[in-house]
Amino acid sequence: MAQAAGGSRRAFLIRLVQGASLAASAGLVWTYVLRNQARATPFALRPPGAVPEAEFHALCIKCGQCVNACPYDTLRLATAWESMPIGSPYFRPREYPCLMCPDIPCKEACPTGALSADLEDIEDARMGLAVIDTENCLSWQGLRCEVCYLSCPVRGKAISLERRPGVDGGLARIVPWVHSAHCTGCGICENRCPTDEATIRVVDGSLVQGRMGAHYRLRAHDPAGLMVFDPPPEPPAVDRGVEGRVPGLDALNLGDWP
Amino acid sequence: MTDVRHEPGAEPGPRPVRLYGLPDSLGGKLWVWRYLILRRLTQFLVILLFFATAHWAWNLFGEPLISGNLSASSVVGLIPLADPFAVLQILFTRHVLATEVLIGAGIVLAFYALIGGRVFCSWVCPVNPVTDLAGWLRNKLGLSNALHLNRSLRYYVLVLALVLALVTGLAAFEWVSPIAMLHRELIFGIGMGLIGVAGIFLFDLMVLRHGWCGHLCPLGAFYSLVGRVAQVRIRFDERTCTKCGECIRVCPEPQVLNLNQAARRGLVTSGECTNCGRCVPVCPEASLSFDLRPLIQRHNQMSNHYSPRRTS
Numbered sequence: 346m347a348q349a350a351g352g353s354r355r356a357f358l359i360r361l362v363q364g365a366s367l368a369a370s371a372g373l374v375w376t377y378v379l380r381n382q383a384r385a386t387p388f389a390l391r392p393p394g395a396v397p398e399a400e401f402h403a404l405c406i407k408c409g410q411c412v413n414a415c416p417y418d419t420l421r422l423a424t425a426w427e428s429m430p431i432g433s434p435y436f437r438p439r440e441y442p443c444l445m446c447p448d449i450p451c452k453e454a455c456p457t458g459a460l461s462a463d464l465e466d467i468e469d470a471r472m473g474l475a476v477i478d479t480e481n482c483l484s485w486q487g488l489r490c491e492v493c494y495l496s497c498p499v500r501g502k503a504i505s506l507e508r509r510p511g512v513d514g515g516l517a518r519i520v521p522w523v524h525s526a527h528c529t530g531c532g533i534c535e536n537r538c539p540t541d542e543a544t545i546r547v548v549d550g551s552l553v554q555g556r557m558g559a560h561y562r563l564r565a566h567d568p569a570g571l572m573v574f575d576p577p578p579e580p581p582a583v584d585r586g587v588e589g590r591v592p593g594l595d596a597l598n599l600g601d602w603p
Numbered sequence: 604m605t606d607v608r609h610e611p612g613a614e615p616g617p618r619p620v621r622l623y624g625l626p627d628s629l630g631g632k633l634w635v636w637r638y639l640i641l642r643r644l645t646q647f648l649v650i651l652l653f654f655a656t657a658h659w660a661w662n663l664f665g666e667p668l669i670s671g672n673l674s675a676s677s678v679v680g681l682i683p684l685a686d687p688f689a690v691l692q693i694l695f696t697r698h699v700l701a702t703e704v705l706i707g708a709g710i711v712l713a714f715y716a717l718i719g720g721r722v723f724c725s726w727v728c729p730v731n732p733v734t735d736l737a738g739w740l741r742n743k744l745g746l747s748n749a750l751h752l753n754r755s756l757r758y759y760v761l762v763l764a765l766v767l768a769l770v771t772g773l774a775a776f777e778w779v780s781p782i783a784m785l786h787r788e789l790i791f792g793i794g795m796g797l798i799g800v801a802g803i804f805l806f807d808l809m810v811l812r813h814g815w816c817g818h819l820c821p822l823g824a825f826y827s828l829v830g831r832v833a834q835v836r837i838r839f840d841e842r843t844c845t846k847c848g849e850c851i852r853v854c855p856e857p858q859v860l861n862l863n864q865a866a867r868r869g870l871v872t873s874g875e876c877t878n879c880g881r882c883v884p885v886c887p888e889a890s891l892s893f894d895l896r897p898l899i900q901r902h903n904q905m906s907n908h909y910s911p912r913r914t915s
């Protein structure tokens with residue numbers, strides 16, 4: 346009798362361990378898939394107001410209401426096995442950038458808070474950061490382009506134009522600089538850049554931004570708190586009247602840069 | 604209750620066991636298939652409404668009709684809806700969710716608690732037509748199971764999903780759910796998500812009858828638990844039942860048609876019943892019917908005074 350009870354207890358314990366091992370191995374495989382998915386790419390650009398990526402992965406319920414709410418063709422939900430984490434909303438600026446709606450309908454539609462309600466001004470959005478490949482930028486190579494500067498909706502703040510010495514003693518160059526303090530990552534510049542492959546691209550800022558450390562003491566700070574070699578020009582402040590809007594006359598012809 | 608059943612004179616005595624036969628007439632067939640047709644309609648309608656809102660801007664009072672998908676949505680920009688199991692997983696990741704989606708989950712939870720948890724499974728879920736097709740095909744081909752799994756496995760998958768949500772900080776099932784994948788891609792653009800549902804189809808067809816929905820799916824398990832308090836249930840009239848077993852043959856969750864237990868209680872109590880209504884029209888004695896839980900006892904007692912209804 347006692348022996349039988351001991352036997353069944355033993356059988357029960359064995360089954361328990363077997364069950365636990367099965368659950369553990371299934372759990373490990375499952376976790377592996379999850380981690381792989383969540384780390385699928387560091388290049389996903391999220392709609393405006395998205396909370397930091399790890400939190401976004403947890404909160405976004407993959408409902409697509411932001412996608413539906415966007416009046417443009419900007420947002421997509423990643424399908425399975427795409428290079429983006431499954432089911433999450435993202436956009437590819439070269440295909441369709443975020444047009445920075447002032448009322449931010451995508452954020453308004455989000456039921457979970459994955460797109461944070463705290464974002465009130467679309468210019469405070471930080472979907473990514475534009476970076477310029479100076480080796481392929483037409484302006485940096487001495488041609489006249491500045492399309493990114495002219496198309497940027499945070500005009501004059503997110504991208505400034507600065508004078509550089511010419512190439513091989515040629516004419517002075519006028520080159521675009523991006524300022525992380527103002528760039529929203531909307532990607533309009535990437536969308537409009539005329540080079541074969543976009544020369545200015547929006548990426549997650551954490552991929553390209555360093556951190557210098559608080560112990561460095563800088564002598565020159567620009568008003569936004571960032572050091573730049575040539576301070577960006579003030580955005581055009583005065584209404585220049587009809588003349589300012591004549592086609593063919595742009596910021597460059599008007600001499601409102603240093 | 605028992606004394607009513609044993610009232611002298613009310614006992615019908617042993618009756619011959621008749622088997623179910625599909626009627627020849629089209630009308631008869633349609634009548635037998637009524638729940639099947641309705642289920643296909645609601646399944647299609649759910650996808651149509653989501654799709655049309657997303658792509659054809661269907662709206663009401665200028666507001667999108669039902670924007671989103673089964674994971675979360677908003678009806679005319681007013682009523683939030685959300686998948687309570689997805690929300691539960693997100694809560695397990697210990698992140699703070701906005702109230703909107705919590706209210707949405709509450710609404711959906713209350714709805715299914717009322718009409719039957721697994722009503723989702725047989726009337727809404729886009730995987731159901733696929734597994735039904737696999738089931739139908741495997742009957743036609745006469746395939747037998749290649750594997751035995753315990754039907755309780757799904758509850759362990761459910762627990763595992765919650766544990767993993769806690770550990771990984773991700774809503775574990777939502778990231779791999781073939782249901783969400785299929786539904787999302789039907790509405791927001793087709794991709795490789797269909798592979799998942801193809802896997803389910805093959806598994807159900809070749810490996811195990813009702814393999815996915817009846818053994819593995821944690822969402823079905825979740826709704827089975829919700830369904831324990833369901834108010835719309837299958838009423839079982841013991842007096843007319845001849846124990847022919849036709850209902851058990853068509854039921855996707857045959858364990859819920861435990862006829863002895865159903866006889867004691869007068870209804871199918873298990874939350875695993877999907878309220879699909881397959882069993883209702885195939886019963887040759889009309890012993891099974893949809894009913895409201897609070898009325899079931901009264902209806903069963905009443906029917907004791909009538910002679911058994913006979914169909915066909």
Ligand code: SF4
Binds near residue numbers: 392393414443446450
């Ligand atoms: S801000 Fe406007 S354009 Fe940009 S993603 Fe949101 S809705 Fe679309």
Ligand code: SF4
Binds near residue numbers: 404408411455457460
């Ligand atoms: S609306 Fe919010 S929860 Fe839904 S897909 Fe967009 S970000 Fe995710």
Ligand code: SF4
Binds near residue numbers: 481485490539540545
């Ligand atoms: S649009 Fe492209 S090529 Fe032109 S200046 Fe900007 S980055 Fe350079």
Ligand code: SF4
Binds near residue numbers: 498504530
């Ligand atoms: S992404 Fe480009 S266009 Fe948009 S704010 Fe930044 S610099 Fe301007």
Ligand code: SF4
Binds near residue numbers: 854
């Ligand atoms: S008992 Fe009837 S309604 Fe419930 S799952 Fe089985 S066949 Fe469907």
